Amino acid sequence: MTKLETVIQPAKFDAVKDALIEIGVEGMTVTEVRGHGRQKGHTEFYRGREYTVDLLPKVKIEMVLPDQTVDRAIQAITNAARTGKIGDGKIFLTRIDEAIRIRNDDRGENAL
């Protein structure tokens, strides 16, 4: 099992969610986050005052998938979230040792 964690532009969330559902991913955890990559934000002006916007709004989606689904999920996310501009986001993968369904004690991939 693999945990897939992706940080994307908020405007792409609907498209990414729909793409994941289409390939059969039904369980996911979504968090509203802020962050920046190498570009580190920018300055803006409001009423004559300059201020720095260094943490931009992003959406983080986490899901644990059977290994055979991971590549398709990566492809779905990439296709849906990519604009080609800086700030598109990233995908991280980590190995999961065990998963347990609290309701009925299902384990392993059966718990996903």
Place this chain on the structure above:
Amino acid sequence: MPESPLRDRYRQESQRIQRDFEAVGSGLASLSSRTRLVDFLCLTLWEQLFSSGTGCALVALGGYGRSELFPFSDIDLLFLTEAEAGSDRMKSAVAGLCQTLWDCGLRVSPTTRTLADCGRLDQTNLEFTLSLLDCRFLAGDIALFERLHAKALPHLIARESDGLLQQLSGITQTRRQRFGNTIFHLEPNLKDGPGGLRDCQVTQWIGMVVALASGRKPDLVSVRQNGSHPEMLAALEFLSSSRCYLHYRHGRDDNTIDWDAQEAMAIRGIATGSGPLSPADWMRLYFRHAKTVHRNSSQLLGQISGKRSSLYRSFQHWRSRVSNSEFSVVDGRVYFQQAADAREASVVLRLLTFLARHGFALSPEAERRIQDAHLRLAETMPQDQYLWPHLREILTQPHAADALRAMHSLNLLTRALPELETIDLLVLRDLYHRYTVDEHTFLAIDVLHRLKAEEGSSLRPFAELMSELEQPELLFLALLLHDTGKGLEGADHVHGSAQLATAAVGRLQLSESDAATVCFLVASHLEISSTLRRRDIYDPATIRELAAKLATPERLKMLTLMTLADIKAVNPEALTPWKAENLWRLYTRTAGYFDHSADAGYLDADVSTAAIEKVIAMLPAHRSELLQFLDGLPQRYVLSHAPEEVAEHFLMAGHLDTEAGVPRPPGFGGLGCEAVQLGLRAVSDQQELTIVTTDRAGLFCTLAGTLYAWGMNITKAAAFSNRAGVVVDVFCFKDRFRTLELNPPERERFKRSVREILVGEAQLEPLLESRLKADHKPIKLTVETHLHFDEECSPRSTLLEVVTQDRPGLLHTVSSALTSENCSIEVALIDTEGPVAHDVFYITCEGKKLSAATMRAIEWALTTELAEALPSTW
């Protein structure tokens, strides 16, 4: 009778009662049947287990005592004895009776008390005393029971009534607080929730306690039927039938109407008396009954008087000083001074305004008077232009939401605004929406009024934005109407809401521009949410497109606040700090775009637009002259002025010269008075001066100086010029010394002074010197000054943005510095929000953008001037 046949008989009869309920659907009939069945069991067992002359009585308490036994409710039994010794002798018989009832599948809650015990109030067990109010004789020593029922209990109540009522009020409030003090839950608990069966019982108990305390024997039948109030009887039947169904459905004492149960009850037409309904309509029916019960019980609880501290009484007395000739306030409740006033729609509307202003609640008496007059009020409640002044007043008061709720519960709001009928108690069945649509609407209005209290939170910037609105009443009206389309057929509620809003503003006879604003807000109320969700807010194209849709900064402010309120009123967690910050960022970026794009596009005499056509429609005979007048003005000009205002400016320009509106060349000596056209009017608590004249060097600076010399504090201004060199300047200012307000002839003298100074027939400097001497006291500077030049945003001008502390003469100071550097002000957008002045100038020098040297010189001059509390150039 042997135990097993008893159990079998109980099971068969229970099934029969359930079948009868499913066939007929009457909850009260089912409760009565179950009560008789359990009575039969208890009496049978009593005869078997208790010998005669035991000196004990078997008494039914609580719901069982009321003969309201729900399928899986507990059986509350009291074994009443004369003395402790009696209870010891009966132990095995009591255990046997209870055990057999348990074996039958009933949940028994037995208690054994002596008569003396029952005559004392146990402060730690108020529920027992309350359950005694419903006591009913089952078997045994009837004389003993009568001593409880006719003597001990009435004496107890008479002695402890005040404390009992206070405690009953306290536990009711505690119970309601567990449910957020609202009846509007998507999955309500119809027993313990506000407006549920427990509230019905509370009204019964209050009635019984009050009757017993006054020495009267309560009419148990009428009290148990909540008096002669038919709405309460209908509510009791509805709630009882619904609870019966839930018990049978869940197979236990579970009183939550979950989503699945709502669908099932709607399909089966449970408690409707009219057959199947949609789940939304069934829930509407539930809320209607819950409202009745909640209102009824709240009225009674509000009447409970008790001992209060002298401090509280003093506070209440202070609040009652707001009483006037029409309404009096006692203990936080509003009464009519004259009972007959409740029949007058205008008085009732003023009452609602009073509630909205002060935050009081209606007294039960005032509510009853209004309800009694509902037929007459239904006929006389205005719906047209006579309604709008009252509605405007209500909407803009701090407690508007509460007043609107009161108006709604009295069925007056839908009478005044029939468009709201579509959303009355309308449930949106999804996990996101916590409230009914009407409650969501009131909450949204309340969100904006409570923004002031958000000091220190992430919503504080929005509170400042709220205070900047020119016409907040239009925003509140738009909020009131924004979701009315949800009650119409069709998936797109925005379109439906827009249609209903158009009808409403037409009937209220708002001005064309005000009506257009309200309709625009309703039709666009999801625009910003959609942009936040679907677009990159840091993409300039996103901002550009949004600004094009919104057209003006004022609409941007209104729609931003509307979006905030709409989200926050969905459920308490909907507006996360993340969303609030994104909304604010989108607002600031778009507001900045408006400031930095004022001259992005110019009107062309050969090209008409929708906005221009609206003006032409007012003056069809002057189409070509009008297009000539507009030629070269920024598009921002027609977007930020109503068509009536543009038409007025055009007519003023037409009077500039007798020769068909062609202005005299600038610099021509001794310009005649017709070279300056002025308009002066009062707007809200300020004055608005409109000047249409030919452009000339230092014009804006001279105007600003003249206004300052007269003691006026400029709060807003906008200056535009067309290709022919005709200038349209509009200044909004506060008359610091109320010169114009208190001395009407001064208005003409003021206008004459402005005209004479502009045409060179009078000097400005002596007036300025006098003003300077009068304003000798330096002000404390608390706002930091920021200057920002932008050379990219305009193709032909340099933008200068000045943010500094507002002070008298500020605009003259700034514009003087620009004039000193030979700069021309092409466009000026002046705004003041509290102590902060925010001025945006589009400047040219000799027809071109500013050089770096000129910008440095201006920056140096302004930095020096604005660092002083008083202008140093004088």
